[in-house]
Amino acid sequence: MKSRRGLTAYAFLLPSLLGVFAFLLLPVAIVAGVSLFHWELLDSPHFTGLANYRRLVHDGDVRHSLWVTVLYVLLTIPVQTVLAVVLALLLNQRMRGVKFFRALYVVPWMATPIAMGLVWSWIFDPANGALNRFLAVFGVDGPAWLNDTSFALPAVAAVQIWQYTGYNMLFFLAGLQGIPAELYDAAATDGASPLRQFVHITLPLLNPTMFFVLVTNVIGSFQVFDTLYVMTGGGPAGSTEVLNFRIFQTAFQQFDFGYASAMAMLLFALILLITLLQVRYFNRRTTYDIS
Amino acid sequence: MRDSVRRRAGRKLLAAAATATLLAAATACGGGSSGAGGRTHLVYRTWDEQQKVGLEKVMKAFEAANPTIDVSVELLPYDQYWTKLTADVVAGTAPDVFWMQTTEFPDYVTKGVLADLTGDIKDTSVYNKTVVDAYTYQGKLYGVPKDMGDVALLYNKDLLAKAGVTMPDQLTWAPDGSGTFLPLLRKLTVDDRGRHPDDPGFDAKKVKTWGFASWNHYQTQWMNWMVSNGGQLIDKPFGKFAFNSPQDVAALQWGVDLSRKYHVSPPATETNPPTGQATEMFERGQVAIFPANNALLPYVKPAVKFPIGVAPMPAGPAGRAVNVNGLSEQVYAKSRHLAQAKTLARYLASPAAQKIMGDAGYVFPAIDSLSQGYVDYWKAQGIDVAPYVEERKGKTFNLPIVPGFSSAETDLNQTLNQVYLGALSPQKGADQAVKDANAKQK
Numbered sequence: 001m002k003s004r005r006g007l008t009a010y011a012f013l014l015p016s017l018l019g020v021f022a023f024l025l026l027p028v029a030i031v032a033g034v035s036l037f038h039w040e041l042l043d044s045p046h047f048t049g050l051a052n053y054r055r056l057v058h059d060g061d062v063r064h065s066l067w068v069t070v071l072y073v074l075l076t077i078p079v080q081t082v083l084a085v086v087l088a089l090l091l092n093q094r095m096r097g098v099k100f101f102r103a104l105y106v107v108p109w110m111a112t113p114i115a116m117g118l119v120w121s122w123i124f125d126p127a128n129g130a131l132n133r134f135l136a137v138f139g140v141d142g143p144a145w146l147n148d149t150s151f152a153l154p155a156v157a158a159v160q161i162w163q164y165t166g167y168n169m170l171f172f173l174a175g176l177q178g179i180p181a182e183l184y185d186a187a188a189t190d191g192a193s194p195l196r197q198f199v200h201i202t203l204p205l206l207n208p209t210m211f212f213v214l215v216t217n218v219i220g221s222f223q224v225f226d227t228l229y230v231m232t233g234g235g236p237a238g239s240t241e242v243l244n245f246r247i248f249q250t251a252f253q254q255f256d257f258g259y260a261s262a263m264a265m266l267l268f269a270l271i272l273l274i275t276l277l278q279v280r281y282f283n284r285r286t287t288y289d290i291s
Numbered sequence: 292m293r294d295s296v297r298r299r300a301g302r303k304l305l306a307a308a309a310t311a312t313l314l315a316a317a318t319a320c321g322g323g324s325s326g327a328g329g330r331t332h333l334v335y336r337t338w339d340e341q342q343k344v345g346l347e348k349v350m351k352a353f354e355a356a357n358p359t360i361d362v363s364v365e366l367l368p369y370d371q372y373w374t375k376l377t378a379d380v381v382a383g384t385a386p387d388v389f390w391m392q393t394t395e396f397p398d399y400v401t402k403g404v405l406a407d408l409t410g411d412i413k414d415t416s417v418y419n420k421t422v423v424d425a426y427t428y429q430g431k432l433y434g435v436p437k438d439m440g441d442v443a444l445l446y447n448k449d450l451l452a453k454a455g456v457t458m459p460d461q462l463t464w465a466p467d468g469s470g471t472f473l474p475l476l477r478k479l480t481v482d483d484r485g486r487h488p489d490d491p492g493f494d495a496k497k498v499k500t501w502g503f504a505s506w507n508h509y510q511t512q513w514m515n516w517m518v519s520n521g522g523q524l525i526d527k528p529f530g531k532f533a534f535n536s537p538q539d540v541a542a543l544q545w546g547v548d549l550s551r552k553y554h555v556s557p558p559a560t561e562t563n564p565p566t567g568q569a570t571e572m573f574e575r576g577q578v579a580i581f582p583a584n585n586a587l588l589p590y591v592k593p594a595v596k597f598p599i600g601v602a603p604m605p606a607g608p609a610g611r612a613v614n615v616n617g618l619s620e621q622v623y624a625k626s627r628h629l630a631q632a633k634t635l636a637r638y639l640a641s642p643a644a645q646k647i648m649g650d651a652g653y654v655f656p657a658i659d660s661l662s663q664g665y666v667d668y669w670k671a672q673g674i675d676v677a678p679y680v681e682e683r684k685g686k687t688f689n690l691p692i693v694p695g696f697s698s699a700e701t702d703l704n705q706t707l708n709q710v711y712l713g714a715l716s717p718q719k720g721a722d723q724a725v726k727d728a729n730a731k732q733k
Binding site: 255 | 561708
């Protein structure tokens, strides 16, 4: 009986397993394979072993892109996570119009990255853009956001934060509503301040949500591409050239597929490593069952 | 390159599709097939949606004369075009006949995927020489010289009338700011209190209309300044990038000075690609004079509320020099219907075919003597494009005909963006761009 059940389960899983295999595992394996070749598209590929990886180690441009990517992750993740928790706490109250606000904050998440990138580049336009016109009201002479090496990356990061905060808020909201009210009641009876309640009840019990949000968001930030492509094209002076952008450039503009694949493997390994670290961290600290 | 506006918009929308395209390429089938009754089916690939309509008329005329050959016109948006074409060539399934532009030509011809058409198009003297040169490799002609566009000044007639100036027949410029061009631009540049750049108290931060748009666009801007200042872009066809000679650097400095020193052009912060708005500023009436390829006219015309004039580019110390951007139609060397594809190529090279496209206002045909049809079409639209024809009688030049241009383009644009911003000197910028671009050559 038990093994029959197992078979049925596998039968149902099969279609999605095929999908995962064909569109996820197989491409990764192909990229891993291609990374061992020197292959410029119009020429035939020839096996070069680890040569592409040796080239990676000495490539200053790749090192620069790695740094920009890490910087981008650091600019986006903490802010969009903290803001999402704060928003969720605010919208977890009983108040008028709360549903409207919950929906409102999720709207940016639904926008297509390309359209959004275009609209934001108008907002960031130094002369006619809404942002600098707003700053001018206070007598502030705003910078040329997307043409300034120190502002371009934060500007693109701000767009991502704007887009994902509301979406993340939804998860935290669900997480908050799953915390039994009795816990707070008991804590209040024992005289715990709201801050202590937050630190010792809310945050630990949000860990499953936090885990999910952080893992998916960190991966997303490491893979940023489309918004950035539209808003800066990697510029100015390479200040927004994240690794994914360099992979695109190497593969689809320079047609250097072997080397681009090696870069993709580097990004893949990096994401995998960071995800594993997160899994380890949260596994030790997460309680899924609070009944 | 053909029309920066559309290309930019398209690129944005389709960048994300690039990856998918490559994967799809493995299964796609580009080449034509042989059907029943000895009929041959050819595939002709273009990236221009507007021209597709005219091209279908051309193919109908061809099919009438060649009843055993069918041609279908396949449209692939510009931003997928090169990725897909490359993938098709690798898979051996490229279309029988396809479009080619000058900057991509070296990468393809050196890999042996383009058919030699020297024997099919014997008299090349009827075509514009610059276009023929662009598609000549080791003394042989690859591709049908199809059409061409060149760079002239578009101007806002209303703004010139308002400033009380008329466009002279001949304008001049020099790196030191002498010549008739700069004074004209000063008259056309006005701040919010009606002051011009040479007036006391002029405020460059509150300009209402700019005389010109000097921006980082190689095809219509700095490369033209360089050649008309006696500079060079490459050392020789299929050679190395070399646009860092003293004349080149001085020309680049002039391009930067127009905005940063003379204040007759918007700052680079508003015009640098990819988000820059130079074309839009002209369309909105914030820029009086704007150099553009005639291929841009179908996009600019419906977007403006003012009458558009056309004037020749100003002449520099080495005279006037304008970029001619010619397109060609290539026969795939490994086409399964090589003979039929060449028959089509010969027809495309004929005046009969090129006249259809010229008279309908799509393009200037590469056959020089057919220009009048295009001029007449645009005259009926209210734009006198004769200066474009006039310019081509003088010095014209191709974009850099060297392998690796498309690989180098992103870095090149980024470096030149910094030059236009003033963050990098023209000398340093040109040196760096040349060094990077040459390093991309394989």
